[in-house]
Amino acid sequence: MLETTQWINEYFKDSSDAIMIFKDDDLILSNQMAKDLRRELNLNPQYLVEVADSSVKQKFSPTDNCFSCIIQNKMKEISIPITLAKKMPHPLNYFMIYNIIDPEEKVFSLTLKNRGTIDRMDQLAQQKKLTQYVNRAYEKERKRISEDLHDSIAQxxxxxxxxxxxxxNNQFSVEELDELTTVIESQLNDTLTEVKEMALDIRPSVLDNFGLLAALKVLAKRLQENSGVTINVAGNANTEKLSNDIQSVLYRIAQESINNALKHADADEITILLVAHDHYITLEIIDDGDGFDVPKHQRFNGKSMGLMNMNERVKMFNGAFKINSKSGEGTTVTVKFPIV
Incomplete structure (x- = not known):
């Protein structure tokens, strides 16, 4: 037990975060980093207490229209952005963590964490999560292609x-032989058609040969013929300055958005707009279908790329992704990428 206490004391003393413990708003204990910070910045601990107190009152105010206050009131820890040394050439940005230690004795801690370090850690964690998510999506797509090859093409x-x-068998009559060869030819033609459809879904050659706008027109024509729903494509965008990766992302989002509208929205008309501006390019997919409640559908649904996956694919290349939809008012998917 004594050894454990010693480890805790060593951690507290040598922590790279500035930790201060208060009782009844009075500072009773601080580690070396907090002492150094107070000395170098001439920092009054009561200022930090006042900032924390103001933030807590604001966060838990019954009049702030906060829909999650029920959850927040159960929290023992609150993160508060704070900037110190504002008058210095290089202000210091921190997150101040307010943590309740003993509510009955009114003991709490304030921990100052460097905001830049936390942001970098968050970026690394987000990048790792994004990479894992995209890899899972790719594996799911490969599995779908494998199943299609086995269940349809192979059969x-x-x-x-x-x-x-x-x-x-030499016992066939001429008529029977003609009938059998016709059946075989029909089977091979059907299989060839399915192979072509799969190739278009995986990577349309028109995208590489003629660009994104032409590929979207071919996609719209094919899906319109299959569904009977009117699909219009318009735009003036020259996509030569866009990388192949970004063009592929835009194509996939258009493809997924159209398929979602056909499967789930009961749309009569879908419009695709690809427009170039001075410093960015936008893709909009607009349908007049049923619409939906966006927050309820932002998680990966396991059956398609999903809205979450669309968003992650766009973020990988520093783009912006947005969905506007309401029940009974249709849906607009908007993607924006900067043009370098």
């Missing part, structure tokens, strides 16, 4: 092979 080829083997 079609196998059926054709069985038909060819039957041709070895």
């Amino acid at each position: 079609g080829v196998y059926s054709a092979i069985m038909g060819v083997r039957r041709l070895e």
